[in-house]
Amino acid sequence: MGEACEVNGYYSVMEAPKCNGDVQAHQMELRRQCCWYEEEIDVDLRWSFALNSVLHTGASEYQDITLLDTKHFGKALIIDGKMQSAEADEFIYHECLVHPALLYHSNPRKIFIMGGGEGSTAREILKHRSVEKVVMCDIDQEVVDFCRRYLHANREAFRNQKLRLVINDARLELAESREKFDVIVGDLADPMEGGPCYQLYTKSFYETIVKPKLNADGIFVTQAGPAGVLTHKEVFSSIYNTIKHVFKYVQAYTAHVPSYGDTWGWVMASDQPILLDAKQIDKRIEERILGELLYVDGRSHLSSTIMNKCVYNSLIKETHVYTEENARFIHGHGRAYCH
Incomplete structure (x- = not known):
């Protein structure tokens, strides 16, 4: 079982894949699985972005604030867990x-x-x-x-x-x-x-x-x-x-x-x-x-x-x-x- 990482009050624990003997492939699979931003669009619909890193998180009197470095859209500003804007578009x-x-x-x-x-x-x-x-x-x-x-x-x-x-x-x-x-x-x-x-x-x-x-x-x-x-x-x-x-x-x-x-x-x-x-x-x-x-x-x-x-x-x-x-x-x- 993997470790949980909490960002902006939301967290998930992901189970690590079983090692098949290929250490490099195993590590690549871990990296592929472990860095994602996920937005719930509806009760049965989610939209996910692979991340390079979480650049910053914080909270104000009114809302939670996160800056992500996404692989596909560059830097992305997230307010209260909702995408506000992304560098690419x-x-x-x-x-x-x-x-x-x-x-x-x-x-x-x-x-x-x-x-x-x-x-x-x-x-x-x-x-x-x-x-x-x-x-x-x-x-x-x-x-x-x-x-x-x-x-x-x-x-x-x-x-x-x-x-x-x-x-x-x-x-x-x-x-x-x-x-x-x-x-x-x-x-x-x-x-x-x-x-x-x-x-x-x-x-x-x-x-x-x-x-x-x-x-x-x-x-x-x-x-x-x-x-x-x-x-x-x-x-x-x-x-x-x-x-x-x-x-x-x-x-x-x-x-x-x-x-x-x-x-x-x-x-x-x-x-x-x-x-x-x-x-x-x-x-x-x-x-x-x-x-x-x-x-x-x-x-x-x-x-x-x-x-x-x-x-x-x-x-x-x-x-x-x-x-x-x-x-x-x-x-x-x-x-x-x-x-």
């Missing part, structure tokens, strides 16, 4: 979250990020020449400090003079702010039961706090959870329908994120029409953005707004409105284990 999530909203806006200057402690959302926003001020409000100082220390790709964003970092509840910070913003970005953790974020997906929050803090031509965008054929009814369709009750123009779009093992969804909304064709989007990318985007361009964004028949039908038929009393939650947690 985080650009897909963050480009999709940020750039469509800022490109559709005529002149985005002031941006508010709800969450975003990792720094990647701020990094993408700061690529836009027009941006003058970014307020990033995350509730968890330990997560921000952790990401500043370990996620080297975002160090320049944290040092940028345009970035104002606030440690606070985004609901309270927005409610008390005297400023209005051109774009408000919801880079929040998934709504999980008992988690700190689910109230920031509710109709009352969008209606009484987010919308009043947008300028007249302002745009709101939020990550909206898994959007695959088998997972889009967890929260994606509900978040979309909820935002439709608050804003006049609403656009849902999706992209596959390999490290999530699923298609992911975002919802963008405004009281002004959200209309650009592919050539207009590409022109704005060329004129406005410093550097080159890796994922988003005009054609890819417009194609991402076209849902397959299954998801499309669910979106138009959804009746659930997300409230504090009638919330939906995403299932699952994760664990890293070693022999």
Whole structure:
């Protein structure tokens, strides 16, 4: 029997294979078995990553934090046992979250990020020449400090003079702010039961706090959870329908994120029409953005707004409105284990 290795409160004991006389093969088999991160997607479905090592673990007042070095996706940030981003493909999530909203806006200057402690959302926003001020409000100082220390790709964003970092509840910070913003970005953790974020997906929050803090031509965008054929009814369709009750123009779009093992969804909304064709989007990318985007361009964004028949039908038929009393939650947690 192997030894148990506990990471973030989850642990597993794995039985060592019997030695067949080939010591080297036996050792390779042990290494193959003993270093994995495992995320429970559903009660009968798990998603696993082979690890090189567990780089760091810690816990804040609000959540558990782990940084893993995975064999397939590079460094991966895990919050409360759920994959937040991986080095190899985080650009897909963050480009999709940020750039469509800022490109559709005529002149985005002031941006508010709800969450975003990792720094990647701020990094993408700061690529836009027009941006003058970014307020990033995350509730968890330990997560921000952790990401500043370990996620080297975002160090320049944290040092940028345009970035104002606030440690606070985004609901309270927005409610008390005297400023209005051109774009408000919801880079929040998934709504999980008992988690700190689910109230920031509710109709009352969008209606009484987010919308009043947008300028007249302002745009709101939020990550909206898994959007695959088998997972889009967890929260994606509900978040979309909820935002439709608050804003006049609403656009849902999706992209596959390999490290999530699923298609992911975002919802963008405004009281002004959200209309650009592919050539207009590409022109704005060329004129406005410093550097080159890796994922988003005009054609890819417009194609991402076209849902397959299954998801499309669910979106138009959804009746659930997300409230504090009638919330939906995403299932699952994760664990890293070693022999």
